[in-house]
Amino acid sequence: MALHSAIEWTQTTWNPVTGCSKVSPGCLHCYAERMSFRLRSMGQKNYSSGFTTTLHPHMLDLPLRWKKPMVIFVNSMSDLFHEEVPVSFIQRVFEVMNMATRHTFQILTKRSRRMQEINPILPWSQNIWMGVSVESKKWLTRIDDLRGTDARLKFVSFEPLLEPLENIPLQGIDWVIVGGESGPQARPLQKEWVIQIKDACQQYGIPFFFKQWGGTRKKRAGPILDGRVWDAMPPVPANEGAKR
Numbered sequence: 001m002a003l004h005s006a007i008e009w010t011q012t013t014w015n016p017v018t019g020c021s022k023v024s025p026g027c028l029h030c031y032a033e034r035m036s037f038r039l040r041s042m043g044q045k046n047y048s049s050g051f052t053t054t055l056h057p058h059m060l061d062l063p064l065r066w067k068k069p070m071v072i073f074v075n076s077m078s079d080l081f082h083e084e085v086p087v088s089f090i091q092r093v094f095e096v097m098n099m100a101t102r103h104t105f106q107i108l109t110k111r112s113r114r115m116q117e118i119n120p121i122l123p124w125s126q127n128i129w130m131g132v133s134v135e136s137k138k139w140l141t142r143i144d145d146l147r148g149t150d151a152r153l154k155f156v157s158f159e160p161l162l163e164p165l166e167n168i169p170l171q172g173i174d175w176v177i178v179g180g181e182s183g184p185q186a187r188p189l190q191k192e193w194v195i196q197i198k199d200a201c202q203q204y205g206i207p208f209f210f211k212q213w214g215g216t217r218k219k220r221a222g223p224i225l226d227g228r229v230w231d232a233m234p235p236v237p238a239n240e241g242a243k244r
Helices: 031-041 087-099 112-121 141-147 191-204
Strands: 012-014 071-074 104-109 128-133 153-158 175-179 208-212
Touching (some): 087 112, 128 175
Parallel strands (some): 071 104, 104 128, 153 175
8 A cells, every 4th residue: 555645635644445336426436446456456465356345344444553653544545334244343433533642533424323333332433534525516415414423523525526516505514625527527617616616615724725626637627726735734743632
């Protein structure tokens, strides 16, 4: 595993679970699915089952071995709240995050209902940031589910953003990411959709991070919006992980 992630809003990734299944239109051209088959062809043992949901207990203690404090995206190649991940395993992941208080952990899910259901039995240490992915109007309800959790910091990733969103319920949200889809079959992102969300964030005083325009050549398209880079993030306090 590479220690430095190419994902713009994190520093590294940790995948105690790999593989997933599609739950909504945002999953159609999943980058993690494409990457998993590439990694399998390269002989990476954790991806020997391709994109089948797979637990990796041997990966659980990895953050405990990283001495330097880092911002860590949890399960960039899966969804921690996937229905095939046992609650007991999710609890073990949370226990590690509670122990590794020098790090900041970012979790992102599309399975917000399950997240909310098991929220009461999860140890939400202060270094855990919880987020949901929202690609269209139908899935704005995920934000309501997120607000129902005990996570200290709550964020929303509108990526891939597939349509304009109005009256977004951003009360109680601490950070917003917006991005277009990338890859050979990328669906287009309209500037007006991005501006709409940026303006809403400014209204609520929420840090706004524009990740990318996406497309078939995402690096060429870049992240510039209205002549500048928008890469605001919440502050990351050092050793913040006090337990409940």
